[in-house]
Amino acid sequence: MLHHTLTGPEDAPVLVLGNALGTTTELWREFSLPFRLLRFDHRGHGGSAPVEGPCTIEDLARDVVELLDHLELRQVYYCGVSLGGMVGMWLAAHTDRISRLALVCTTAWVPDKTRLDERVELLRSHGMESVADSIVSRWFTPTCEPAVVEYFRAELLKAHLPSYLACVEAVRAMDLRADLAKIDVPTVVIAAAQDHATPTELVRHIADDLPDSELYVVGDAAHLAVVEAPRTISVILDDHFGND
Numbered sequence: 001m002l003h004h005t006l007t008g009p010e011d012a013p014v015l016v017l018g019n020a021l022g023t024t025t026e027l028w029r030e031f032s033l034p035f036r037l038l039r040f041d042h043r044g045h046g047g048s049a050p051v052e053g054p055c056t057i058e059d060l061a062r063d064v065v066e067l068l069d070h071l072e073l074r075q076v077y078y079c080g081v082s083l084g085g086m087v088g089m090w091l092a093a094h095t096d097r098i099s100r101l102a103l104v105c106t107t108a109w110v111p112d113k114t115r116l117d118e119r120v121e122l123l124r125s126h127g128m129e130s131v132a133d134s135i136v137s138r139w140f141t142p143t144c145e146p147a148v149v150e151y152f153r154a155e156l157l158k159a160h161l162p163s164y165l166a167c168v169e170a171v172r173a174m175d176l177r178a179d180l181a182k183i184d185v186p187t188v189v190i191a192a193a194q195d196h197a198t199p200t201e202l203v204r205h206i207a208d209d210l211p212d213s214e215l216y217v218v219g220d221a222a223h224l225a226v227v228e229a230p231r232t233i234s235v236i237l238d239d240h241f242g243n244d
Contacts, residue, residue: 002067003047008036015077015241016064018084019045020105020224021167022135022156027081030230033238035077040067042083044163046155055166057174061090068097075099077241081226082106082198083167086174089206092187093179100241101187104233105195105223107202108176108209116172123165128157138197139224148227180209187213188240190233192225214240 005025006014015035019027024046025039042060044050064087068076077100080088085106092098110116122130136153187210191203200217207215216236221228 001070002040002043002063003049004038004040004067004071006036006038006071009034010036012036013077013241014038014073015079015237016040016068018064018078018080018087020082020084020139021171022159022164023081023152023224024155026152026155027224027226030227031234033234033241035241038067038071038073038076040064042163042167044160044167046158050160050163051166052162053166054169056170057086057090057176058094060167060170061087061094064091065095065097073097078102079104079237079241080106082223083171086171086176089176089179089183092185093176093182098185101183101185102190102237102240103187103203103206104190105192105198105203105225106206107198108180108206109174110172111202113172116168120165120168120172123161123168128159128161128164132156138195139222140228141194141220141222143220144222144228152224152227177205177209180206181211183210184212186240188236189213189215190225190236191215191217192221192223192229193217193219194222195225197223 016038041048078088078098079102081104085103189207191200207213218229
């Protein structure tokens with residue numbers, strides 16, 4: 001069972017918050033939304049136990065289904081960043097558990113796998129420390145507060161290496177483009193203008209292929225836009241999920 005927290009008014013709709021690869025529930029620490037917030041850690045991240053062997057985006061999504069079943073939550077709102085967004089796309093395309101969806105700084109596929117191949121090679125030969133700086137440099141803009149950058153770098157280094165590697169390879173193998181047409185729930189898609197991990201054109205592809213979506217581009221943020229621009233994104237999410 002995934003490590004999770006469930007906080008907020010008991011009579012409010014449940015909003016599930018899916019993390020980026022290498023982050024934990026702390027990704028959402030600046031968020032205050034008028035929903036019952038279900039935060040969880042992917043396998044091998046934060047408080048969630050590692051799972052040995054390879055995995056797919058479907059496997060990670062089924063971890064979330066198991067969590068929803070455990071909490072007896074039939075249908076929820078879902079917002080995911082990067083890997084969390086990939087999980088959200090799979091859930092919305094293949095289950096009826098998501099009634100509204102938000103996708104932040106994510107992609108339906110990775111056109112150029114070179115960077116991920118290099119990351120896997122470094123991880124296998126030299127461990128997490130060898131890739132931490134390059135990963136974090138893509139997470140934040142140069143003007144982000146150093147203490148914030150260092151905090152999330154330290155969180156990244158705590159991830160269980162085999163689990164993290166399995167998730168990287170799941171992202172590398174993923175192709176959700178054909179699934180986008182199956183997503184029939186209202187969706188907001190958010191890109192960050194300074195995101196070099198999932199550039200705006202990749203995020204825009206998702207919005208273009210979804211039957212019912214809106215696209216927003218946040219200016220002063222990089223890949224972890226929910227950390228650098230929490231107020232802006234909170235307003236977008238509050239408006240989107242509050243219109244059910």
